[in-house]
Amino acid sequence: MDLLEYQVKEWFGNIGIPVLPSQRIDHPTDLKRLKIRYPIVLKSQVYAGERIHAGGVRIVETTIDAIAAAQTIFNLPIWGELPEVLLAETRYDSKQEFYLAVVLDTAVCRPVLLGCTEANIDWESAGEKLQYVVVEQEFSPFYARRLALKMGLQGALMQSVSNVVEKMYELFIQKDLDLIEINPLAVNAVDEVMALNGKVSINERAIGRHPELAELAAKISTRHSNNKHNNRLKDGNAGESQGKIGILGNGAGSIMATFDLVASLGGKPSHPLNLRHGLLTDTLPTSFGDRLTKGLNLLAADKSIQVILINLLGSIPQAEAVAQVIAKFIQDHHSEPERTHSSRSRRELSVPHLVVRLAGAEFNVAKDLLATLENQGELVLVEDLDVAVAQAVRLAKPATYQSVKVKG
Secondary structure: EOOHHHHHHHHHHHHHHOOOOOEEEHHHHHHHHHHHOOEEEEOOOOOOOHHHOOOOOOEEHHHHHHHHHHHHHHHHOEEOOOOOOEEEOOOOOOOOOEEEEEEEEOOOOOEEEEOOOOOOOOOOOOOHOEEEEEEEOOOOOOHHHHHHHOOOOOOHHHHHHHHHHHHHHHHHOOOOOEEEEEEEEEEEOOOOOOOOOEEEEEEEHHHHOOOOHHHHHHHHHHHHHHHHHHHHHHOOOOHHHHHEEEEOOOOOOHHHHHHHHHOOOOOOOEEEOOOOOOOOOOOOOOOHHHHHHHHHHHHOOOOOEEEEEEEEOOOOOOOOHHHHHHHHHHHHOOEEEOOOOOOHHHHHHOOOEEEEEEHHHHHHHHHHHHHHHHOOOOEEEEEHHHHHHHHHHHHHOOOOHHHHHHHH
């Protein structure tokens, strides 16, 4: 369960992480009673990312401009989600921005402190830029200072950043979190630090141990339900508003990249599932093969999805099992004796097309096994992500459109 930014900032402020003066905005007219000074930054409060690129963050300097901007943002869907709340925040001038996080590493079952002297990074693919410290024993300020030193910080700045990391870890343990992130942590001209944006992911299995989190989860669930039926998002053709391309991947960064590529080519992405970790509904430890099986079946059960796009990068245990899982999925869903491989019969049987992209030498065995299925017309196997996305978008087009394109 993730929190919205304004909720994260409330937690930050309560535990002592420095945050800017801000105010929740439930309606554009609330800006007439603004208690913070201009210029301000108005931020759309949605769970989807890429708010800046989508126009969900605006800098304004007067009340008139703020009300006009708020009206626009309230009616701006980001990945299909409209905000019910905006955050108005004092503008902050920074000379440097850092990335900080505390995350639960499920591989070693220990918390890990992450830090980078660059903001807006993907910690799953940051490589040597990202410093980390595993909290191997009972936490002490030593771990936070060690991370700051590994980031190359010194003096008062090193102490300020390590203090923030200590508070982040305290909140991480206090609330049973899977992730707490500050991106960016800004530094001004006099080396004061400020959390400009934050993310919190709560372990849903721990909600029952925290009555205040259970109450918050109920509110979030209600909000999601209201958003799903929000009149401002309805249109005359409900089927067209649903995604047609389901995405499976093994990393948040690769999934986001795949989602964006599908959308940029005119496709309708839906249901991106990250198989790197277990799903929230999993009560017991799972293997990657288990998660792939479950992901395929979840997407296949959605009748609006016409294509499942699998994008896997190297570094997963038992990579050859990928081919076995996909082969069994095909066998289970294509068992009708009179089936054909035409797109018409696929739709009648509600069997989505499969496009598989495997990157990395670890998948060589899986590629060899899947090549046989490709020759039988059961799936499309490619190595280049752009080609895989293009194939998925093509297969999701109506049959009439595809035939016209072929004739042309």
